Amino acid sequence: MNKVLTSQEIEAEGASLIDEIIRLSDFTFDRLPMLDIIGERLVENLSVAFPDLTRAMCEAKLTSLDYIPLAQVMESLPAPVLLAVGAGVPFDGEILLVIDRTLLLTAIELMLGGSAKHIDTESTQAFTAIELGFGERLAAAVLAELQRALSVVGRAALELDRVDTDPEAAAIAKNSSLCARMRLSVSMAGHVGLLDVVIPYDALEPIRPDLGKIYFGNRGEDQSTWHDLISGQIERAQMDLEVVLAQEAIPIQKIMSWQPGDTVDFGIEEGEDATMTCADAPMFKVSLGKRNNGFIAVQITEKITDKEEPENDGNDN
Template sequence: MSTTTSLQSDAVKLEETMIRQARESFQRLPTLEIVLDRLLLAMVPDLKSYCTVAPEIELQSLDYLPYEDAMEATQAPSLFAIADADNWNSQIACVVEPDLLFSVLEIMLGGRRAQPNEWKPRGLTAIEQKLGRRLAELSLKGLSKCLSDVSPVSFNIASLESNPRSVMLAAPRTATVAVRLHMAFEDRSGHMTFILPYGNLDEVSAKLAQPFLGGRSPTDSNARKDMNTQISSTTVTITGVLQEMKIPLRDVLEWQPGQVIDLGMTVDTPVVGMVNAQPMFQAAFGQRSNGALALRVIQSLLPQETEEEIADDVSPD
């Protein structure tokens, strides 16, 4: 009898779990995920300008869950910057956690060489709130830039809160994205969380839910320019391939020192320049005035799209 009761209880729990998971199975937003990847790069210049230290930012977690669960998962007490999302008729929250707030505060006030102190929960002073508000403004500015290609929007901070229970952006079961970032400033680090309820934003949610089909944005161009700057001094080995031909192995095994191999080339036959086994250009084989052998590039073998991207990246603003 007890075994039957236990099995029935387990069955009920299983059904409840399946129903709850079905209700909380929210639609993923692939385009938003791409936007957030770009955000990691877009935030660095503004934060470096403000904090004098370039942070290393990584996406720690991205969760789709009900609004009430997203708020319960945030660390308390934290600084909740409630921002009005113009053009969306909605609000989002940028949560500056204490570890990030006090890491930046110590860096900006000259405590970079001091040993980091463990923060004890307490109320935030006016200066600390002002600093946290500025961090949130810079981060929301970067998010607005990254979203501009999908749905132009501007975020304006309306209020600051320290208790997540005082923040009501949406109904408790509204579909929400919680994005937690980890920021490292040399030997100090901290966290920031974006709370974006999308369950009430039909038009914007539809755009963000579309599969990402590629494309470029101003953020991508800036990232390419930064990468080109970093690798501009890198050296590569160029291999000149005179000719390729197929020869039976039995003929190769019979080769003797001094034997001449006819490559079937003429003076006008182009040489292929290769980098890491990738054909890069065709060149004419010749000799410089000082007697050194040389190659003169006569045709690029890069795909047309690649050439256009490189031209865009190196063109002056």
């Protein structure tokens, strides 16, 4: 149902729109479509990096990309808030990360092994030195993933310079300077926090021509970003292995006659050959043995190639 506005509300909204048009007319800038792509890549990177850091699932989303003066960024900051300043290639100046209280405290609780169910997101109490220390780790992780996202337009090398909670101490440009602000929503452990990446428009000067056109490929030295990302996840994955000691065909009438306590003799002795499988696919040939502590163990004797089928003499495998 459409809302009916009074004449005063219509006049107020019209005045607000006019003020916004006048404000933007004071700046001469071109929108940079590649920043949207970099923001989406940053979201994808953080969705992998944060779980590695916090051991919890994370869902990140790029909610907006605005071009606003730094003064407007600073005026909208909540209190308290973590401000992290970084610098490096390809920027000509400093950039600012804004991490709100919810995101910071949730990440800290998870990094310490907690569940983050009962964190106080409404408090205005200043951060402790320990919380600021964890904030440095979180900000450094964000800068590392931003560096990887920037590889789409060229070589990048970013470092964390400092963290602070005072907006004046974390100022990266004049209040009147135009900035590009990428706002990300990050959901972890049932809490939704905000992360802003604020980049002064002047700091983008070295790569502004590349940001003004759409380009989906990677340039620069880092050509294996996604390869490394996927490889890292595969290496941390777990897989179940099974050792098939023996296979034997037994009449179903005999199986149905079995009772608790009956013994089925497969004739397996120490040193017998077996096959190690993963998801029913043969991986290795192994030899059965026993360790000094009495536990059964197997020794890998041969790797089974894709074309090689495991030997099956009908007795053991």
